[in-house]
């Protein structure tokens with residue numbers, strides 16, 4: 001695995017409360033220097049780097065899917081554009097539910113003023129699901145382009161949408177069908193006053209969609225408002241986040257973007273490196289990370305809280321080691337079906353990097369043998385760096401936990 005990319009990924013995902021560990025099992029002594037830097041605790045194996053690298057190469061990263069719903073002209077598209085703009089360092093694509101409006105029959109086209117474009121049946125939801133499924137699977141898709149002036153899809157042109165880190169699905173009824181909702185990692189409802197929406201709709205439909213004011217008002221009263229009350233508003237309950245005032249609400253959009261960034265960080269890391277485990281953050285953990293980052297902390301406090309954090313990482317790392325089943329008889333005579341720790345466990349700490357973790361490992365594993373590895377870097381800034389590895393006074397067979 002390219003060491004740098006692993007380090008960078010860790011760094012990017014860390015925030016103030018990240019603790020990572022990478023594991024693999026080995027029964028041979030350490031031999032490869034190439035995987036010797038990156039995380040906090042890991043068992044040492046020459047194959048670890050290779051398997052993680054192949055996981056990185058072959059792994060398909062699941063995109064983060066965001067649904068954005070709300071009434072007509074509430075500002076859904078505007079909010080999506082703002083999110084996309086602020087997530088500029090991620091690949092984000094927008095899919096509009098409008099693209100999946102069904103084509104009208106000749107009869108329907110003749111009496112288009114009687115057609116209800118706000119009813120769930122107006123959309124080809126099966127096609128939408130197929131398209132979203134492909135995108136989630138990492139395939140690119142051709143999305144139809146809808147022509148609002150002529151109420152039909154452009155038959156000869158499509159918009160190619162590539163697989164991406166983030167997929168935003170936007171539309172008045174994207175929360176209506178449970179199968180569509182189930183695709184979403186986050187649901188946003190844009191909540192804008194009905195009068196404002198109607199005013200915007202009149203302006204937009206007359207300027208951009210080739211309508212006259214009368215037809216907009218007629219359609220609004222007959223179909224748009226009733227369907228909003230019957231289908232759109234009831235789907236608001238599925239939203240995780242409700243944004244009042246749409247695109248004017250910069251605070252809400254900032255918070256949403258921050259949340260997506262955090263999710264993408266952890267999401268990516270664990271997907272790319274299948275042997276990376278991220279310890280669940282708690283206020284205790286964040287509190288300790290805050291203390292040790294405070295430049296005014298005293299040395300004894302720094303040591304105390306670092307040790308506590310290290311202990312958590314070591315405990316967590318041990319939890320990923322193999323075990324065997326074991327039964328014991330309790331003092332009251334009942335049988336307890338438990339597990340036994342792995343028998344042969346050794347620690348290897350990287351000199352000047354993992355030694356601070358040795359005490360925690362000793363405290364957790366009675367009598368554990370800990371060896372040391374010295375990694376010597378030759379080379380200068382800007383020049384090629386080679387590493388020489390030296391195993392200092394150690395012999396042990398079994399599971400290795402490397403501390404670095």
Ligand SMILES: Nc1ncnc2c1ncn2[C@@H]1O[C@H](COP(=O)(O)OP(=O)(O)O)[C@@H](O)[C@H]1O
Pocket residue numbers: 070071072073074075076077078079200201204245246247248
């Ligand atoms: N915060 C806003 N202030 C003023 N006009 C807005 C605002 N948000 C959207 N609009 C306008 O209202 C219309 C509908 O907005 P849009 O984002 O396309 O809504 P939706 O996608 O929900 O139909 C567009 O013409 C847009 O320029």
Ligand SMILES: Nc1ccn([C@@H]2O[C@H](COP(=O)(O)O)[C@@H](O)[C@H]2O)c(=O)n1
Pocket residue numbers: 071072073076098101117118147148150151152171172224
């Ligand atoms: N041929 C069509 C298709 C749809 N509409 C209206 O579009 C609205 C949904 O789009 P928004 O951008 O406003 O979310 C919906 O309310 C339909 O009435 C249309 O007028 N003609």
